[in-house]
Amino acid sequence: MRVKKMSILPVLAIIACLYFKPLTLFAAADSRPNIIVIMTDDSGYSDLGSYGGEIHTPNIDQLAYNGLRFQTFYTNARCSPSRATLLTGRDSAHAGFAAGSLGGWQREVDLPAYRARMPYDLPTMAELLSEAGYTTMMTGKWHLGGSLLKKQPAMRDWWKQTHPGWELTEEEIEADFNALPAQRGFDKFFGIIKGEDHFFFTPDDRHTYLEGNERAELWFDRTYHMHCYFRPETKEGERYPYTENHGRTAEAFYATDGMTDRSIEMIREAASGDDEAPFFMFMAYRAPHLPLQAPQELVDKYIPYYEDLGKVEKNRLEGLIREDLFPEDAPYRKRFADGRIFYTEERTEVFKRKLAVHAAMMENVDENVGRLIDALEDLGQLDNTLIFYMSDNGAATHVGPLLNKPYYGSKSLLWEGGAITHGIVHWPDVIQSPRITRTVGWVGDIMPTALEIAGVEYPQEFRGTVTEPIEGRSLLPVLEGQEMDAPEYLFFNDRGQ
Numbered sequence: 001m002r003v004k005k006m007s008i009l010p011v012l013a014i015i016a017c018l019y020f021k022p023l024t025l026f027a028a029a030d031s032r033p034n035i036i037v038i039m040t041d042d043s044g045y046s047d048l049g050s051y052g053g054e055i056h057t058p059n060i061d062q063l064a065y066n067g068l069r070f071q072t073f074y075t076n077a078r079c080s081p082s083r084a085t086l087l088t089g090r091d092s093a094h095a096g097f098a099a100g101s102l103g104g105w106q107r108e109v110d111l112p113a114y115r116a117r118m119p120y121d122l123p124t125m126a127e128l129l130s131e132a133g134y135t136t137m138m139t140g141k142w143h144l145g146g147s148l149l150k151k152q153p154a155m156r157d158w159w160k161q162t163h164p165g166w167e168l169t170e171e172e173i174e175a176d177f178n179a180l181p182a183q184r185g186f187d188k189f190f191g192i193i194k195g196e197d198h199f200f201f202t203p204d205d206r207h208t209y210l211e212g213n214e215r216a217e218l219w220f221d222r223t224y225h226m227h228c229y230f231r232p233e234t235k236e237g238e239r240y241p242y243t244e245n246h247g248r249t250a251e252a253f254y255a256t257d258g259m260t261d262r263s264i265e266m267i268r269e270a271a272s273g274d275d276e277a278p279f280f281m282f283m284a285y286r287a288p289h290l291p292l293q294a295p296q297e298l299v300d301k302y303i304p305y306y307e308d309l310g311k312v313e314k315n316r317l318e319g320l321i322r323e324d325l326f327p328e329d330a331p332y333r334k335r336f337a338d339g340r341i342f343y344t345e346e347r348t349e350v351f352k353r354k355l356a357v358h359a360a361m362m363e364n365v366d367e368n369v370g371r372l373i374d375a376l377e378d379l380g381q382l383d384n385t386l387i388f389y390m391s392d393n394g395a396a397t398h399v400g401p402l403l404n405k406p407y408y409g410s411k412s413l414l415w416e417g418g419a420i421t422h423g424i425v426h427w428p429d430v431i432q433s434p435r436i437t438r439t440v441g442w443v444g445d446i447m448p449t450a451l452e453i454a455g456v457e458y459p460q461e462f463r464g465t466v467t468e469p470i471e472g473r474s475l476l477p478v479l480e481g482q483e484m485d486a487p488e489y490l491f492f493n494d495r496g497q
Helices: 008-019 058-065 079-088 125-131 155-162 170-177 255-271 296-306 309-322 345-378 443-454
Strands: 034-040 068-074 135-141 188-192 222-228 249-254 279-284 293-295 385-391 420-426 435-437
Touching: 034 079, 034 345, 034 443, 058 345, 058 385, 058 420, 079 125, 079 443, 125 135, 125 279, 125 443, 135 255, 188 255, 222 296, 249 255, 255 279, 255 345, 293 296, 293 345, 296 309, 296 345, 309 345, 385 443
Parallel strands: 034 279, 034 385, 068 435, 135 188, 135 279
Antiparallel strands: 068 420, 222 249, 222 293, 385 420
16 A cells, blocks of 8 residues: 655644644644734715715725625624624623723723723733734724723822722732733734824824834824814804814824824734734724814815715615615615705704715725725735725714614614624635625624634633633635524623613
C-alpha cells in the first residue's frame, strides 16, 4: 500500500492550536480574511440608494450591489446595547446594557445588567481575534463605559458627585479603566468614549478624543464651511449647545473625515507588517447622530430634496420595491401623503432642515467609505476583506418618521423602525454573485460569524470565569449562498417596552 507523504505544516498548525487558546487552524500560513465592521449611528433603514433612498451613496451602494444585502437585519434599537451585543455576541443585558442602558456615569445603575460597562470577564470579539493573531483596531464612538479615573485623579470628585451613596474603591477605579477599548482587545484605538460630541473642532476648541489611553492630537488640514444645526425656536439668551462653529469658515477637524484618516493609517500600518497577520477594524462612525453638523455645501445640496415630504416618502417606498427589499402589496403607515407633518409651518420647515443636514452627513460618510475602499484596493487587500456595513439602530425621532420608511417607529422605540437597519456584507473572495437574503440577521450574529471565519472557538472559560454560550449565530452559510431559518426568538427590552 502506498502511503501519502504528509506535509509537516498542518501538523505544526494543529499542535499550535492545541497549545494556544482560542483554537485556530491558521498558525502556519495565515490566509484568513481581514474583517472590517462599519457602523453608522442613527441612520434610517431606507437612507441608502441601494435601499431605495434619495441620499447620494454610490460607494456604499457599490458594496451592496457587489455583495449581500439583508432585507431584515435587527439591532437592539439603541446605541450602547447594539454595540455591546456586536462586540460580545451576547444579549445586551448579559453585557451590562439592559433596557436601553447607555455608557455614561449619569446612567449607571449598581446592578450588573444595568452597569453600563462591559464585564471584564466577558470576552469581546477584539480580544478573541487578537489572541488568535489578528491585529485589532478601532476608530470612532465607543459608548460602552469606562473611564480614565486611574490616570486622572481629578476626575474622582466628579465620579463621587454622580454616584451618591457609592464607594469609590481601587477595585472600582481598575474596573472602569479595564472597560476602555485599549483594555478590551484593541491594539489601537482613536475616538471618543462618550456617546456624542461636536463633529467640527478648530484648534481653539476642547475635544475628548483619545489615542489609546492618552489625549489625542487632532489635525486641522482641511478648510470647512461649517453648518452646525441650531433650532430657530431657541429663546434669546438661551445657549443651545451645538452651535459654536455654525457659519464659520476655518481650518478644522471634522469627525467623519478625521476618523477615516486614522482608520486608513492604521490599516496601512497593519497591512505592511512583516508577520502578514490579518486585521480586524471596527469603524464606529458617529454620523448622522446628533449634533447635526456637516459641510455647508452638502447641506445646501439637500435642502431642495425635502421640499415635498409626501414625494420623498412615496419615492422611498417605490425604491425599496424596485430593489426587491419590500413587498409591493404590503401595507405601511403613510404619514406624509398630504404633505403635512406638524401643526405649524414653522415646525415643518425645521424638520426639513434637519433632514437636509442628516442627508449631508450621510453623503459625507459615503465619501469616506469610498476612500476606505480605494485604500484597500491600493493595498491589494479588498478581495480578502470581509466588510459588514450597518447602523446601530434606526434614525432618531427628529428625522425617523420619514427616514425609517417603510417601517414605523424610531431609535429607542421597539417597533421595526427603531430596531431594523440596512445590512450589507461585502467579501469578494466568497460573495461572488450579488444577492439579497431573506434570512433574518441580528447584530449579535456578527461576532460568531467573524469567529468562525477566523477559525476561532468561543472559549469555555475567560479570565477565570466560566462563560455561557453566545446568543448570536454564525451567518457564514448565508454569505456562502444559503438561506437559514429564522432564529427561534429575538428578545428586545428598552425601558419596559
